[in-house]
Amino acid sequence: MIKLFQIFLVNCPLLFVFSTFDAQYPADQIHQDLVRNIDNQWPHVYEVLAQYTNEERQQIALRYKGTYGEELRDLLLRRVQHKEVFLGLIDKPAKYDASLLRDAVYRPGTDEDVLIEIFITRKYEEIMEIRKEYQETYGTDLYNDLDDDLSGMFKYFIFSIAGYNENRVSDDSTDLVEATREALNLMNPYNTTQCICLLSSLNLDQLWLIFDEYQKLSNQPIETLLNNEPDDDLRSGFLQIVKVVRDTPKYFAEKLYNAVAGFGTDNDALSRIIVTRSEIDLPEILREFEKQPWKMTLREAIVEDTTLNFKFALLGFLDHYHGRTMVHA
């Protein structure tokens, strides 16, 4: 605790401003800006909101409603494109994730990539919380919806990592003997079921050890084995888990890179990743991003590829959140 406090002091001299958090001041600032800018462009609103944690933003929104009688959420969502980033600013993380999953399931053609990303990077308890929010918001059970929408081995995979089989324990102790045994099992001919069972345990440290043992025993990286999977979505899911295990910030940096590089911009992925990682590992992700084969920072890419409130909101997260992430890391 003391160590974190010192790190924070060094990195964020504004500590004392935040330690006496009062939702009234930002609520008033936001109101002034909303009233003043009748053109519906609010750079300062996002600058203000991004300086606070998600929990504090909840309080700001409550205070806003108390003082000015309007839902901040509705105000911000009015006339904006790419609503994800705005929902991410206002909603609790679990509710936000629930909305992402809802979109992934209900849009024409399931977005497998979003399902994979959310289920492999959220903890078991977080998934339970998301399921609760999903039920409260949409009135249906997340697992029922997934059950209707998915099929085959990919469904089995998603349900396994979602903790349905309860083999997904929140235990990060490691066991070398067990890792060696698992790695030896993988030496047999490729077996889809076996790989799903193994990868869905999601004890990242233990998986890291198993991958390491496998490499020693077989002289090839685990990716070579997993590339035997014929189903595209399943193979993609497996390889994404390996990336998360090896280096989670790098996994997200690569996804951001894919979102902005090349033709067009994947605005959904861009806002989803920036918002959901903002209080977890965004600074590390940005550092990794700069190692990508591109002479551009993520900030520059956003300035170039996005416009108006969407741009202000994303830049708010990048520019104003920086110092604060340290204390949550």
Ligand SMILES: *[C@@H]1O[C@H](CO)[C@@H](O)[C@H](O)[C@H]1NC(C)=O
């Ligand atoms: C694949 O693995 C599963 C679970 O480990 C096992 O039950 C099944 O018999 C294996 N299949 C083959 C063809 O070895």
